[in-house]
């Protein structure tokens with residue numbers, strides 16, 4: 001009887017061992033929004049060498065004093081392509097608030113060149129809810145308006161899961177967006193249907209990856225500290 005219990009305990013211990021998940025790999029965190037050790041740093045304030053104009057040329061936005069600024073030369077495209085990923089990006093609308101609605105500090109962060117998290121000056125400035133700052137443009141308004149004043153730096157932390165083909169190879173399973181603005185949850189795992197895109201700037205490759213695109217909407221929006229972790 002004693003032997004029987006010993007054998008049973010050994011089997012149980014083995015089963016527990018088998019169920020144990022793999023040890024998480026080590027990532028060194030950054031300080032105050034700076035990139036963790038496993039991030040692709042797409043803009044660290046120096047130059048736009050990780051970006052193109054989407055037509056085979058260099059990205060031509062103005063870079064000065066650690067900041068990239070929209071200057072009317074068109075959208076810019078990351079050279080590296082991403083599938084599921086985590087994005088950290090800091091942006092500031094112009095300190096002098098000109099225009100209104102969609103014409104005030106408009107830019108945007110496009111995942112795979114097609115799903116836009118809106119950048120806009122929505123501080124005491126109204127537009128349609130699914131087009132204001134932090135909206136998944138044309139699909140979901142942000143849960144709250146947590147915008148800082150014009151000219152002040154703001155952060156988006158975006159968790160993106162791309163739409164993917166289902167096992168049947170025919171249907172496309174929805175992806176999702178979760179977004180924090182200035183540390184506050186504004187998009188809570190909202191679905192991304194492949195068909196819900198409002199604009200397409202980048203192609204998704206056969207591997208299911210596409211570029212990150214920053215929008216030139218004609219307003220001098222500034223960017224800094226942009227990094228991405230593939231998930």
Ligand code: MG
Nearest residue numbers: 106107108119
């Ligand atoms: Mg926009």
